[in-house]
């Protein structure tokens with residue numbers, strides 16, 4: 068996620084200075100364009116973006132906490148609450164709990180954020196750090212696990228569906244590489260339509276599915292007994308529940 072954010076910043080703000088703090092002893096990922104700074108130079112920064120797994124957050128925040136001065140911390144770690152972040156940070160730091168997806172690397176996808184008593188300047192900086200089309204959607208923290216289940220994890224759901232479509236194509240006798248090309252291009256084309264078109268999802272679907280046609284026949288199977296809707300609802304619930312678990316009982320050892 069960190070690499071995707073950096074790629075998004077590079078696209079949106081080519082002149083911005085970005086430094087990556089990795090674990091002690093390890094440099095930035097190979098091939099990255101950005102410079103590696105020692106953590107001691109953190110005092111130069113306007114904001115810190117935390118993009119580690121929740122299980123590593125306590126260690127990372129403990130390292131960051133040794134630096135003086137009030138700062139803006141933007142965390143994209145799924146499941147870490149504002150209370151946990153605020154407890155783990157030195158007093159005076161302003162914390163934002165945010166969520167986005169890997170598509171941010173391409174200037175695509177969505178971004179949400181939640182914070183308490185954040186000033187306008189911090190809010191604007193946070194919005195620059197999450198360069199999603201349409202801007203950052205500010206939500207209540209209580210909505211964050213559900214928002215994460217939809218759009219933090221969401222790309223994987225679409226990829227999983229595409230995988231199953233590819234398997235179906237192969238079962239129907241299509242050559243695997245050709246089927247993969249067709250599915251990938253269809254996924255990309257659908258995303259482009261959804262992004263570019265002012266029509267609702269229902270209208271977009273109706274534009275493909277003429278009554279009595281081939282698409283309608285397929286949708287009838289997907290919608291039989293609400294099979295797809297029930298499955299997706301259960302999947303989103305599981306992701307939302309996992310967010311709460313990561314916060315309360317998981318390996319994250321941050322009080323709050």
Ligand SMILES: NC(=O)c1ccc[n+]([C@@H]2O[C@H](COP(=O)([O-])OP(=O)(O)OC[C@H]3O[C@@H](n4cnc5c(N)ncnc54)[C@H](OP(=O)(O)O)[C@@H]3O)[C@@H](O)[C@H]2O)c1
Nearest residue numbers: 068088089090118119120121123126127143144145167219
């Ligand atoms: N992947 C997604 O699609 C996605 C979407 C939205 C949000 N997120 C959130 O983004 C966070 C990272 O997920 P990820 O999938 O990008 O995980 P990841 O690939 O494992 O990346 C985490 C990075 O954090 C580094 N790290 C761990 N402990 C550190 C420390 N103490 N100091 C500095 N760096 C440290 C790791 O370094 P090492 O290589 O040395 O372990 C690794 O490079 C998670 O909290 C996740 O909830 C992910």
